[in-house]
Amino acid sequence: MPSTSAPAPSSVGPSSGSDQPPFGDEHRDLRETIRRWCELELRPHVDEWEDAREFPRELYERAGELGFLGLKYPIEFGGQGGDYLHDAVWAEALPACGSGGVAAGLGAHTGIATPPIFKFGTEAQKERFLRPAIKGEKVCALGITEPGAGSDVASIRTFAKKIDGGYLVNGSKMFITNGVRADYLVCAVKTNQEGGHQGLSFLILEREMAGYEVAGKLEKMGWHASDTAELSFADVEVPDENLLGEENKGFYLIMANFQWERLLMSLGAVGAIDLAIAQTLAYAKERQAFGRAIGSFQTIRHKFAEMETTLYAARSMTYDALRRFHGGEDATAEVTRAKLFSQRAAVDVIDECLQIHGGYGYMREYGLERALRDARLGPIGGGTDEVMKEILGRRLGL
Numbered sequence: 544m545p546s547t548s549a550p551a552p553s554s555v556g557p558s559s560g561s562d563q564p565p566f567g568d569e570h571r572d573l574r575e576t577i578r579r580w581c582e583l584e585l586r587p588h589v590d591e592w593e594d595a596r597e598f599p600r601e602l603y604e605r606a607g608e609l610g611f612l613g614l615k616y617p618i619e620f621g622g623q624g625g626d627y628l629h630d631a632v633w634a635e636a637l638p639a640c641g642s643g644g645v646a647a648g649l650g651a652h653t654g655i656a657t658p659p660i661f662k663f664g665t666e667a668q669k670e671r672f673l674r675p676a677i678k679g680e681k682v683c684a685l686g687i688t689e690p691g692a693g694s695d696v697a698s699i700r701t702f703a704k705k706i707d708g709g710y711l712v713n714g715s716k717m718f719i720t721n722g723v724r725a726d727y728l729v730c731a732v733k734t735n736q737e738g739g740h741q742g743l744s745f746l747i748l749e750r751e752m753a754g755y756e757v758a759g760k761l762e763k764m765g766w767h768a769s770d771t772a773e774l775s776f777a778d779v780e781v782p783d784e785n786l787l788g789e790e791n792k793g794f795y796l797i798m799a800n801f802q803w804e805r806l807l808m809s810l811g812a813v814g815a816i817d818l819a820i821a822q823t824l825a826y827a828k829e830r831q832a833f834g835r836a837i838g839s840f841q842t843i844r845h846k847f848a849e850m851e852t853t854l855y856a857a858r859s860m861t862y863d864a865l866r867r868f869h870g871g872e873d874a875t876a877e878v879t880r881a882k883l884f885s886q887r888a889a890v891d892v893i894d895e896c897l898q899i900h901g902g903y904g905y906m907r908e909y910g911l912e913r914a915l916r917d918a919r920l921g922p923i924g925g926g927t928d929e930v931m932k933e934i935l936g937r938r939l940g941l
């Protein structure tokens with residue numbers, strides 16, 4: 544009997560397209576575990592967290608308890624002893640929670656804030672900052688962007704003046720994911736006013752340091768369940784032992800981190816596209832119009848053919864970049880292409896999925912309006928589309 548009302552919002556999970564190199568059986572098991580966690584413990588609550596403009600802090604501890612915050616870190620620091628591929632599975636599976644904000648809050652902690660501590664930190668810094676972060680007891684954020692410096696990283700103004708035993712930091716940071724409740728901020732500062740990007744360094748700032756202030760929690764188009772902050776620093780005294788890596792070598796750290804951040808964003812976009820298509824396919828097979836399932840109209844069928852092709856292209860580019868990155872190659876071009884392609888693809892495909900849902904797509908219950916708002920950050924964050932095109936265009940000698 545043809546149904547007269549709309550099919551209920553689908554709980555269909557993403558396809559199994561991610562079962563291909565570089566991933567194997569152990570990755571499939573991990574992916575299933577993360578998806579099940581999303582389905583059982585996150586998805587039922589995300590509406591509430593979106594309204595509250597943050598998810599509970601305890602979620603970091605829960606994710607830590609399940610081992611998700613330390614997948615790629617050594618067992619000696621409380622990690623799972625895996626590698627970048629395990630973290631890649633986490634990034635692609637997490638969109639199944641149905642909230643870009645939750646994925647961003649957990650993802651910024653694991654994907655951009657703790658990696659520099661692991662890669663460039665001393666044993667003592669890893670013990671002090673990484674271990675509690677892996678447990679989820681402490682929340683981390685990465686602070687690069689400033690009110691006057693986003694794409695143009697070299698124009699960062701926050702200055703760390705050398706004083707006896709440490710630094711005196713003055714300045715501000717903008718759009719910092721997890722910034723409101725982060726215990727530690729891995730923060731880019733200038734240590735040499737003359738040096739352009741040669742004068743950049745990284746300091747770990749701690750929220751209880753005098754002069755460190757959350758200047759504002761920012762209201763956003765999407766990512767509602769994540770907190771995004773403006774931070775200000777007035778004469779914050781930071782001890783020498785909180786210098787991460789070498790002084791004036793911070794630009795290298797930023798660039799190294801960017802490759803992984805862009806790969807993670809590409810994986811997240813692939814996960815989000817996959818999920819949106821799977822849900823919309825289930826809907827199109829059920830929803831009736833003019834006496835037939837809407838999926839049987841040729842126009843709609845062709846939309847799916849195009850969206851599937853886009854998903855395949857985004858996934859192939861991303862996995863190729865991931866294989867190269869994981870293999871130790873310089874994968875800058877591949878990562879940049881994957882980021883450029885996948886972020887815009889996510890916006891376009893999710894918009895098409897919303898269209899296929901008709902008026903129901905515009906309703907909150909079906910999750911697509913949120914997915915579209917969340918996806919819109921992709922072409923901006925972690926390096927804009929225009930910056931990606933600059934990187935690729937310049938490589939051609941232009």
Ligand SMILES: Cc1cc2nc3c(=O)[nH]c(=O)nc-3n(C[C@H](O)[C@H](O)[C@H](O)COP(=O)(O)OP(=O)(O)OC[C@H]3O[C@@H](n4cnc5c(N)ncnc54)[C@H](O)[C@@H]3O)c2cc1C
Pocket residue numbers: 651684685686687688691692693694695717718719720721763766771920923924925926927928929930933
């Ligand atoms: C929700 C959210 C979360 C974020 N989280 C973090 C975080 O955790 N940590 C952090 O450090 N940052 C974070 N960011 C900042 C983000 O990385 C920056 O917004 C982004 O890098 C762009 O910088 P901008 O906003 O200053 O834009 P601008 O650099 O001012 O760019 C404005 C426009 O000019 C274009 N443009 C700039 N330079 C060029 C050029 N050379 N050629 C052509 N066009 C150009 C840009 O593409 C863009 O369209 C976040 C941002 C948002 C919105």
